[in-house]
Amino acid sequence: MSDFARQQADFQRGILDGDDTVLAEILDGPREKRDVLFGVYRHAYGSRLVEAMRNDHELLHLYIGDEMFDEMAHAYVRACPSTHSNLRWFSQGLPEFLRSTAPYADHAVLSDLAALEKALNDAFDAADGKTVDLTDMAGFAPEVWSGLRFEPHPSASRLDLATNAAAIWLALKNDETPPDAAGLEQPARLLIWRQDVTPMFRELPPEEAMMWDEAANGIPFGVLCEMLATYDDPDSAAGRGAGYLHGWITAGLLTTVSVGS
Incomplete structure (x- = not known):
């Protein structure tokens, strides 16, 4: 040297x-x-x-x-x-x-706030990817829908928070007085992604969070609907699943839909 x-x-x-x-x-x-x-x-x-x-x-x-x-x-x-x-x-x-x-x-709210800001930063910096359009779904025949598998957009991620950090973040972002920090009886299940060039998040109900997590792991739509049937009325499970899917597509959360085996 x-x-x-x-x-x-x-x-x-x-x-x-x-x-x-x-x-x-x-x-x-x-x-x-x-x-x-x-x-x-x-x-x-x-x-x-x-x-x-x-x-x-x-x-x-x-x-x-x-x-x-x-x-x-x-x-x-x-x-x-x-x-x-x-x-x-x-x-x-x-x-x-x-x-x-x-x-x-x-003070658990501190790590939750940091985790939320990290996730939003990561969404902003994530790779670009094409997004599925509702018209793309029209190309799938009804008989193949049970086998459809979904790939999340590169910017999409999930985050569970144990506190009301999301409400505090929103208040601070809007120049409002934040609420007092508080723990939650059930975790806040957040979905974070980038829409156009803006990182954003929303809280998911438990049922949709479960469906998103399983869909992101490659579980096909038919099995997802069977899982939804264990959460609420089995007769409306397919409709609820289609409703969640519609929301994901319109928000630009999916980059690929394919027919699995």
Whole structure:
């Protein structure tokens, strides 16, 4: 390894890991010692990561305020060193960090808010894909409908929240006073996707959430309707299934419909 490459590696370890080996390569300044001078770079690096987290989690930042957010973000920077060259991916682990790290783990709404913002960011950045149109469905004969299988759009994902974080997010987004944080007796089952260029979400009733999850796993329409029959009136199961399917198509949630075996 050349001296320059070694110095670069020492410098990087000094920034990322707090290794002081690089200080031997730095001269004291006329006014400040070398550790103070190098500390400027360390601080700037951490501050840039925190700034990226603010951009990715704008409403979580708004919800908890500058001081608490910066304290939390710097704790995340220390616990989860960046492994990506693209800042966009640095805060991907924030929901799990908040879920498992004191004192944030005592406030489940924080990890839920972070998870919702992460999902919306991921939907925005997801790959493009064609969307199924209602006219496409007209090409399938009635006798093959029971075998139809559906592929979600690349931007579509599901998220279950244990708190009213979705209501808090919506209030903050609309510049309204958010409700007090509260746990839910049943999880809020969210479907997140990108419509045109706008990431969005809506809460699903339990029956539709089950159908979406199973459809996303490749279960054909006929079996989905049989599963719906266990939720409510069996005689209307096929109609309910067709209604959910209609909503998914009009929202641009499906990229492929095919006849399976």
